[in-house]
Amino acid sequence: MTVNDDSFTNWKIREEIAESMIPLIGKLHREQDVTVLLHSRSLVNKSVVSILKTHRFARQIAGAELSVTETMPFLQALTTLDLGPSQIDLGMLATLYQADDRGLSVAEFTAEAVAGATGANKIERRESRDVVLYGFGRIGRLVARLLIEKSGSGNGLRLRAVVVRGGGAQDIVKRASLLRRDSIHGQFQGTITVDEDNSTIVANGNEIKVIYADDPSHVDYTEYGIRDAILIDNTGKWRDREGLSKHLRPGIEKVVLTAPGKGDVPNIVHGVNHDTIKPDEQILSCASCTTNAIVPPLKAMDDEYGVLRGHVETVHSFTNDQNLLDNYHKSERRGRSAPLNMVITETGAASAVAKALPDLKAKISGSSIRVPVPDVSIAILNLQLARETTREQVHDYLREVSLTSPLKRQIDFITAPDAVSSDFIGSRHASIVDAGALKVDGDNAILYLWYDNEFGYSCQVVRVVQHVSGVEYPTYPATAV
Incomplete structure (x- = not known):
């Protein structure tokens, strides 16, 4: 042979x-x-x-x-x-x-x-928890896919409804088609049918009511049999407590925002500070995709080496907030054509670090460049450490963090020397350490962190919702034996 x-x-x-x-x-x-x-x-x-x-x-x-x-x-x-x-x-x-x-x-x-x-x-199996999506854009549809995927046991989270503004003829058919086929993330894994008469999308047996409303105050969710639900606001239209409180309608118990919260709204990065959520907290934020990408490795580095200061530069894929061609935009540079330009813009991720890591004393600054790719971004985290170290030590430490630490669901690690952005489409981690790009010189460390700013972030959102709903089950064997 x-x-x-x-x-x-x-x-x-x-x-x-x-x-x-x-x-x-x-x-x-x-x-x-x-x-x-x-x-x-x-x-x-x-x-x-x-x-x-x-x-x-x-x-x-x-x-x-x-x-x-x-x-x-x-x-x-x-x-x-x-x-x-x-x-x-x-x-x-x-x-x-x-x-x-x-x-x-x-x-x-x-x-x-x-x-x-x-x-x-053993923990007893819990009753399913109703979930409502307010908005059905990029993040909303990916969160829907994840919720449907995780509904196989019949317990846990149950997507009951999607709230959108009316879009005219065959609105529900078009929205179902966008859920079924995605230019970046591919085909939906399963079957989707539409019941236009009852305004319902059936995905892998999950009946999802499509509710048309222009304002949260127009909806009584109990009319649809929805009780004690968690509402996920994917619109970003309201970001403070007063605005998000509009969602606390009959049938809704908690509101989760998929954008950085303002004021006293807690910004939660799963794996880092999700255990600080108070049981009676009704409104919280999952921060931004970039915050979720940088905070876990930042915490890991601070825990081991101490961080005195840092700067994050994000090279971010373009989003629907930008224009296809040059046109008016309320932001000065985002009006320029997204697929044709690199666009310098602001990021709130650095300032959001303080909310997620209040014990971190280091000052973190940040900026961002939008580039002509539709998904996957990279954060370059430049850190001044409290002690000197070597590249090999940081390399081995971050690899071990990705394998055995409480952050292993957030931090991934790759050693492939030819890795590029498209390799990380569909990654379920909040960030992926690129080992080949890692640079360390004494007390200075530069981490290159890939992240699927759509799907990886949506996974973090679902983890937070699982936690607050009580269906986030423990992992075995125990971390780091």
Whole structure:
């Protein structure tokens, strides 16, 4: 047998194993509300090739490829346990098991590592929580996709309605089509049908009422059977407490803004300060995509090295706020053609850091350049540290943060030397450290942080909503053993 034959045979074996993993992962998700992860990447509803690629990606951050032959025994062990709602990371199980010298079997080690989610310790499955989207633009439709994707277990978050302004003939058909096909993020994973008579979009069995209103005060959500819902405002029209309070109508309990909040509205970056949300807080903000990209790595660097001051320069994809061709705009430069120019503009991300990281004493300044790409941006974070270090030390530290720290869902890490912006379309992390671009000289560190300013940010929004609704389930094994 040739080397090529050996490689092909090995691939077919791994294909077969990955194929057999799919029903096990699906059953755990549907019946027990367990989300199976691999180094923070969900394996739910993934294809055979996607599962194999996710295993191979582990080499980028862990230094070696994980094989399904290594993780399958842990997945099989999970199916024998009395698990409650949780997230379980096969990558972490395999990594920790390799480092364990007690001679335990895979089944014994797995049962011990996830004991907090089994038997008397397990969390009871909660009733689904109603969610309403106010606005259905770029972020609104991506959040909708995520909510629909995560509704498979029947528990957790349930998208009940979308509120939009009337757009004329076949409005609902056109909006459903925009949900179905996206020029950047591709086809919707599932089926979408439209019931025009009842003003309803049905996506993967989820009935979503389309409500037409020009103002929040015009809607009584209880008329649609909606109770105690979380409303996600994707319009950015109201950003202070007074304006956002207009959404607190019958049927709505909490309001989440997908833009930086003003005044005393809490700006939340999941993974950093989401645990500071007060149970009775009704209005909060998920800050901006750039704030979510820079705050987690900034916190990580401050925790380890201390940060005395910093500057962030964002090279940001253009957005719908800009013009296709030169035209009037209330901002001085944003009126110039977005696909034809690099446009210097302001960013509020640096000032928003103080709200998300109040204990950070360092002054952070910032500016931004909009560039002619439709999605994925990069933040260049230039930091003066409290002590000197080396590139190798920062490199290894950030890689470890991405693997085992409480910020592993926010911070990703890539070592590919030829990575470019389009490689990160669809990333679910708030930011991705580009290891090859990292620069360190004594007490100065420059981090290059990619982020999908649409999808990665939408994932952060959904995580905040899961947290405030009580359906953000714990992850096992515990971080950093």
